[in-house]
Amino acid sequence: MVTNISHSAEETHALGEVWGRAATSGLVIGLSGDLGAGKTQLAKGIARGLGITDRIHSPTFTLINQYETGRLPFFHLDLYRLETPGQIIAAGLEEYFHPLGITVIEWAERWPDAFSRFKSRFRQVRIETLNETDRRITYEDFGG
Numbered sequence: 001m002v003t004n005i006s007h008s009a010e011e012t013h014a015l016g017e018v019w020g021r022a023a024t025s026g027l028v029i030g031l032s033g034d035l036g037a038g039k040t041q042l043a044k045g046i047a048r049g050l051g052i053t054d055r056i057h058s059p060t061f062t063l064i065n066q067y068e069t070g071r072l073p074f075f076h077l078d079l080y081r082l083e084t085p086g087q088i089i090a091a092g093l094e095e096y097f098h099p100l101g102i103t104v105i106e107w108a109e110r111w112p113d114a115f116s117r118f119k120s121r122f123r124q125v126r127i128e129t130l131n132e133t134d135r136r137i138t139y140e141d142f143g144g
Helices: 009-022 039-049 085-090 114-118
Strands: 002-006 027-033 064-067 074-078 102-106 121-129 135-142
Touching: 002 009, 009 039, 009 135, 027 039, 039 074, 039 102, 039 121
Parallel strands: 027 102, 027 121, 074 102
Antiparallel strands: 002 135, 064 074, 121 135
16 A cells, blocks of 8 residues: 655645556546545546646536546546445446546445456545645555
8 A cells, every 4th residue: 555645735636647647548546535635636637647638527416527638538437426336337337447548436435346346457545634735645556
């Protein structure tokens, strides 16, 4: 498990950019953390690292936003409004767990067994709020 301490939203964004530049097709990144912890900020950085210049919005109400302008397609999901794996399946989101591109999932803990079921390359990320500006970002990579 790797741990980073971010001292600002800009540092969280910069970490995401590094991940986006290094990402290869098929990667799924699951983000967990409280409201306001920085999940969307990290997702925005990943998108920038992929070369996406579109404005990145949290898909809280749409469930998914797709961006095709970078070097790889970017699928940004938000499971906050879905409470069970059955709701996720009914919403048709399973295909994004083995993407032809990169998928970032906010509130990934809403479907705890999804990543073992789909055998995707998966980065599990936990963002903890330490104080008003500082975040502990821990992650671990799974799969091939």
